Amino acid sequence: MPDAEYRDIRKLDLFSQMADEHFTSLMRGAYVQNFPAQIELTTEGEPSDFLHIVLSGSVDLFSEWNGRDTSMATVRPVSTFILAATIKDAPNLMSARTLEKSRIALIPSQDVRTIFDLDSSFARAIVTELAQCYRSVIKAQKDLKLRTSLERLANYLLRQLKHADGSATFELGFEKRRLASVLGMTPENLSRAFKGLQPYGVAVNGTHITIDDQADLERFAKPNPLIDDFST
Amino acid sequence: MPDAEYRDIRKLDLFSQMADEHFTSLMRGAYVQNFPAQIELTTEGEPSDFLHIVLSGSVDLFSEWNGRDTSMATVRPVSTFILAATIKDAPNLMSARTLEKSRIALIPSQDVRTIFDLDSSFARAIVTELAQCYRSVIKAQKDLKLRTSLERLANYLLRQLKHADGSATFELGFEKRRLASVLGMTPENLSRAFKGLQPYGVAVNGTHITIDDQADLERFAKPNPLIDDFST
DNA sequence: CTCGTTTATTGATCTGGATCAAGTCATTTG
DNA sequence: CAAATGACTTGATCCAGATCAATAAACGAG
Structure with a gap:
């Protein structure tokens, strides 16, 4: 080794x-x-x-x-x-x-x-x-158990954004179909969920995600450390 | 003490x-x-x-x-x-x-x-x-993630039945509304789910459950040790 | 026991999300 | 380079399960 x-x-x-x-x-x-x-x-x-x-x-x-x-x-x-x-x-x-x-x-x-x-x-x-x-x-x-698929996606994006700190953009690490499965939804629905987040400033281009206004998305997603903070 | x-x-x-x-x-x-x-x-x-x-x-x-x-x-x-x-x-x-x-x-x-x-x-x-x-x-x-609510209920009942071994009947340990929440469904839907299991020999009387034909219910529920066996 | 409150059931309706069916790209393969 | 494969998207439709509403039954306090 x-x-x-x-x-x-x-x-x-x-x-x-x-x-x-x-x-x-x-x-x-x-x-x-x-x-x-x-x-x-x-x-x-x-x-x-x-x-x-x-x-x-x-x-x-x-x-x-x-x-x-x-x-x-x-x-x-x-x-x-x-x-x-x-x-x-x-x-x-x-x-x-x-x-x-x-x-x-x-x-x-x-x-x-x-x-x-x-x-x-x-x-x-x-x-x-x-x-x-x-x-x-x-x-x-x-x-x-507590969130809809749209809320799960929104919070997922916010968590990813935290890792890529500073920037308002990041790359999805893997295929969307797998993300869909991880989030407990179908690929078709994931596509629609991304569209559903457009009003909150989420833009998707392939695997490249841009989030215009993090605060706006947070108002919708209501992230909570007892669910979303993986370090504690 | x-x-x-x-x-x-x-x-x-x-x-x-x-x-x-x-x-x-x-x-x-x-x-x-x-x-x-x-x-x-x-x-x-x-x-x-x-x-x-x-x-x-x-x-x-x-x-x-x-x-x-x-x-x-x-x-x-x-x-x-x-x-x-x-x-x-x-x-x-x-x-x-x-x-x-x-x-x-x-x-x-x-x-x-x-x-x-x-x-x-x-x-x-x-x-x-x-x-x-x-x-x-x-x-x-x-x-x-893998089961419908009807399947979750069926498998839950089979797990409970295993504890009350021998007998084909047992008592629900707590309120149905809580069972519903544990199983990730609403109380209304739990009522309907119990009805949905009648064809498989499940009878409910208050908190008292009777299961006529365990094998029949198992054919529907498809219990799996990697999900339902709590001892391993 | 009786009244009031909570829980369970049932029916009617609504909706989030799944499924089905095309069609579009992008990537791989011969 | 063309054909084939597989991922993604979009629209139409369907269905499981949620919500709303109305009783009915069980429970608890006085």
Whole structure:
């Protein structure tokens, strides 16, 4: 594994505090692999053999039931996924597929569980990470249950705008059809929702979004830190 | 605190493995209180000063936004809530109110965080508990995004039936209006959904549910362990 | 027990969002 | 470069579920 990647992983909250010896031991069993786009990395229902870390590219977490499917979240570098299943040694609840060419580190789940028992700093970091994940899903659920699709889109755009701070424009990171699924709507409806936000100064050109008047959009979207602030 | 309750709490997965000394220390700072029905125990957005444990009665976790509100979950004895906020020392994402006369133990969050740092068995138990919570919310989200309201109700009934094992009948634990909110629908629609399940052998009499032919209902509901099995 | 209040049901109507069907681009492939 | 493929958009229509309105039934307080 290249040094730069080794250090990127080490810098993750999950690994930054643990003993050197244990981190090295984890990395010894790990391997890094390049995947093309649209490769299924894990399948829901299967045991989780590896903790995954996205080093570059992006990964879609999705689920299926009775012929329907839905995107649950998108994982971007550098962060991990399937942590809960790894820790519980339980089947994955979601499938994962690469959205683009991606570089992924794989750490055998058994190793993670072993080091988890040995290193209490690591155990503590896992607690923090899991608590964060839990709270993120609760927020997503509130978003789904309390808002209409137009409101979800408006708030989504405002959250993205915050990342691209300063500028009034940003790029949608991925296809609109996937955004639609993440937001719990159909692609057709997403198109219409974008139109529905035009009166609030939202302009779309391909994947390029412009927001004329953030305050105006906020008056409509009513963002709330208990739903939209992913850092707390 | 009565001995019986002390032992009930000790038996919880979260506390069963930790050192006696630490458990005693936690319990020293804790206190137990009886609340009448419809009392708000915590409010979303407020800091979480106490880890709560429901000893008897039941508690509704709910959220509000822009004049709308929704039930997120019901907590029944004996279990804890607001664990993630306690650990992260972050604001509560949900409000909690008693549904009936309830007995609640309150452990100062600061104490929980202190013992968490001292006792690695406790830390490990918290990881397991949080992973469990996380996976439950993911399942709830899949339920919401992949199923119609009729399918959600059918699967809810089948899950309840599993708890009351053997019997083909059981009692709804709470008001239908709350069930409606938990399932993400209106009370009116819940009434209609119950009617919609009559062809599959579901009969309702007040809060008393009878399911003639479980296999028939399952053919419609298509329950799936990755959504409906709360134990994994 | 009785009155008043809340909850549950039922019917009528409305609407957000899904589905179906074309048509337009942009990208890939032979 | 042409044909094919797949994403996006737009319009027409449909449907699940919300809302509104009116009882009916259950519950609680006096």
